[in-house]
Amino acid sequence: MRNPFGAVAIGAAVLLAAACSASPTAAPAPPSAPEPLTAAAALGDFASIDYCSLLDPARLPDATAAAPDSSFTDCRVDLVQAGHQVAVTVGPLAADRDPNVRPYNYPGRVPDGVAVQQSGFAPDQACVRVITFADGIRLPVSVTGGEPEARCTGADAVVGGALAALGGGRARHVQFPDRSWGRVDSCALLETHDLDAASGAGTKASPGLAGHSCIRGKVSVDFAVVKQAPTGPSETLGGRTARITTDGAFCRARVVQPSPATAGRAEQATVSVVDTTGEGGDAACATVRTAAAPVFAKIP
Incomplete structure (x- = not known):
């Protein structure tokens, strides 16, 4: 007499074998941690x-x-x-x-x-x-x-x-237009032998984060957009009309041009020299004139 459970047993064995031969389902990958924002x-x-x-x-x-x-x-x-x-x-x-x-x-x-x-x-x-x-x-x-x-x-x-x-x-x-001083490589203006004496022997140019400023020893140059032109007595440095002012230990020479990007604004270049003798900014003004002349002459 046929065993009534034989077919059931055989079917269960087939299903068990199929289950064992199937590839296990991969667990979902954990979500990646967010990258720290730089x-x-x-x-x-x-x-x-x-x-x-x-x-x-x-x-x-x-x-x-x-x-x-x-x-x-x-x-x-x-x-x-x-x-x-x-x-x-x-x-x-x-x-x-x-x-x-x-x-x-x-x-x-x-x-x-x-x-x-x-x-x-x-x-x-x-x-x-x-x-x-x-x-x-x-x-x-x-x-x-x-x-x-x-x-x-x-x-x-x-x-x-x-x-x-x-x-x-x-x-x-922003896209700086032609002749904007926003395009100027600030450190290239200081990396010349013309600035060796003013900056100090063996000094190297170090750029600011945004690239619109640079410092080499005692001399720095930076560019900005301003509402008002600088004041003070004018003189010619590097073929441009410059203004000389003092600020604490610093003497600064500034020149401007009309902003090619914004009407009613000016682009300003500033060359600064710090006095290290303790005499104050006036003592650095002779050096700022020496440094500013070749810098201003190279600005486009």
Whole structure:
């Protein structure tokens, strides 16, 4: 007599064998951790950042803002808030150690690897927040003027706008037009034997983060966009009309040209020399003239 359970047993064995021969299902890969956000990843080319794309004046409550002013290394907007004059600035980038920067409890969210810190510099005049990226490069945000209690609230709001722009891929870059000094290689102006005596023997040129400034020993050069031309007695240096001023231990020579990018603004080149004798800036003015003449002659 046929065993009624034989077919069932055979079928179960076949199913068991098939199950054993099938490849096991791979477990889903765990989600990868977010990469810490560096300044290079967030901002791209430092030399062409449009800092005004990171500044959203609408984040400040009850404020009426003028058009933001974009320079090569920062963006500034002047506004009226609750009847007070207020200035907001984003930039410039920095990487050197700053003992004034310290932690604080920023109330907003930040990307992975990014910290928002505060600066204790001139607290009676400004509230300065510092966005520090994973690579240690810092982007300051400052609010100057207005009610003291409102400054830091406003600075936090501007920081939130900058982080939102960075996270949303809204950081823009500018194309400097022909003959703009934004195209100038600052260090190339200082890496000549004409500057050996003024800079100091054996000194080498060191560029600023954004490429619009350079320092070699006692001599530095930087470029900016300004609203007003420099004042002071004029003289000719390197074939250009220059103004000489002192500032503490520094003597500075400045020249300007109309901005080819923005009507009503000027591009400014500044050559500075620091006095190391303790006599003050006047003592460095002879050297600044010697240094500025070949620098200004090479600027296009």
